[in-house]
């Protein structure tokens with residue numbers, strides 16, 4: 001929108017009238033003073049001519065007197081010339097002030113539509129992320145190509161969100177440098193296993209971390225195992241809640257828009273909770289470990305009536321007795337409804353029919369609480385092959401949800417303040433986060449987990465990917481304090497990032513001439529300015545941010561640009577970090593990864 005005719009700054013009286021008046025007054029005052037001073041020095045001699053009033057002469061008399069007497073009284077008139085010169089300098093000074101003022105006024109109002117701008121060097125230095133010792137990498141800042149690249153690290157507990165299309169360099173730029181320097185515990189979604197390969201060696205042998213390498217399809221015994229049922233506090237009042245949470249996660253739909261059967265879905269979940277509590281006690285009695293694959297095997301038994309009977313007679317928990325009784329009633333009245341409940345429950349546990357997956361979830365080599373409370377920080381790498389992201393997403397979601405539920409449950413207060421009841425902060429590095437499906441509990445938990453020392457670093461390809469998994473009303477981005485954006489491939493994301501840069505006002509000068517060309521010299525020219533609103537970067541400019549320079553093999557030779565947004569601060573036009581160009585990170589990345597994951601407890 002243009003505001004042609006925004007007239008206040010261009011009022012001609014303000015622009016020219018006031019300076020002319022001030023100049024006239026200045027010249028008159030100087031003339032009066034000079035004339036009277038000369039007259040006084042000549043003793044008001046009659047040869048000076050008639051006075052105008054008492055001893056006062058007309059102000060411009062000094063001009064005539066100088067012409068007539070300067071050759072006869074050279075020494076005196078030298079002083080007059082000095083005074084004239086000083087006065088002339090005064091006029092020049094006033095003219096200069098007026099010129100600057102006129103220019104400013106004719107420039108228009110630069111903040112009329114917004115004052116968005118990129119952070120200046122000073123603002124970057126004050127941003128709180130410049131040259132920090134600790135924290136997660138959010139980019140680098142380089143004032144110009146001659147200047148040194150300074151790292152930008154966010155050390156607050158607030159979450160970080162990054163939009164990065166594939167092959168943008170988010171791994172070499174943000175993830176690897178963070179993993180090669182973060183001193184607390186870390187949970188990493190590691191899609192190709194490259195984060196484990198490049199950072200676990202340094203984290204284990206130099207940063208003294210326990211290393212958990214969990215890979216659902218690991219078949220060589222080198223991976224760590226995780227059995228969520230070992231997180232259930234059996235024989236306590238929390239047993240039902242813990243089991244209910246796990247079953248809810250196991251049975252959660254991957255897609256928020258997926259149709260859930262309003263009848264069978266809750267019944268199947270309740271059935272699973274009752275059965276799981278019963279068999280967990282039963283297995284415990286026999287000194288065996290109960291697991292999700294075991295639950296799958298038990299509920300799939302042909303003798304449904306037999307195990308329902310055992311659930312009521314053994315009566316380990318009230319919940320399992322009640323649930324078994326209800327199922328028995330359903331079996332009596334035809335049995336089709338009960339069969340549907342069992343088959344729905346079996347569908348939730350389908351993944352655990354895979355013997356490789358089953359062996360990785362039959363026992364735990366660590367406890368979730370170890371992540372924040374073990375003697376040493378823990379690095380938990382969840383390795384998922386890229387072609388099996390969808391298939392293993394139930395396990396991924398189960399682990400992430402269990403982490404949130406176990407670690408963000410009890411808050412302690414001391415002296416009116418929240419007391420940190422953990423030894424190590426936990427960073428959740430969630431690359432390709434939306435690809436793992438809908439995690440409603442995590443989305444809700446983002447609003448409060450920072451208070452428990454958990455910081456999420458979420459990476460998504462673009463808005464479409466995020467919206468597809470989390471709907472348009474998602475609150476993931478709004479719960480993040482720092483946002484990073486690489487040049488997007490997709491229009492909607494470019495528009496969104498452009499909006500994030502804010503609105504700025506640009507001044508457009510318009511020169512209008514009237515008459516012939518020579519009229520320019522006759523002063524018949526007018527300059528008007530329009531204040532125009534535009535985003536600091538248009539969607540097109542966002543898409544055209546400098547990409548990294550790559551050679552024919554796709555290796556990065558020179559880092560590209562990215563934008564860094566912090567709440568309430570001007571955006572930073574940042575540069576890629578590129579760990580392999582930093583000798584310290586390069587050396588750390590070369591430390592050999594451990595052959596197998598650790599057993600903590």
Ligand SMILES: Nc1ncnc2c1ncn2[C@@H]1O[C@H](COP(=O)(O)OP(=O)(O)OP(=O)(O)O)[C@@H](O)[C@H]1O
Nearest residue numbers: 165166167168169170171172173553554555556580
């Ligand atoms: N040591 C290195 N030297 C130069 N370039 C490298 C090096 N390691 C990786 N690259 C380049 O970095 C680019 C990809 O980096 P990275 O893996 O961080 O991207 P990404 O955004 O994580 O990609 P993806 O979406 O595939 O996970 C590739 O072009 C790759 O060739």
Ligand SMILES: [Mg+2]
Nearest residue numbers: 170171172431
């Ligand atoms: Mg990557």
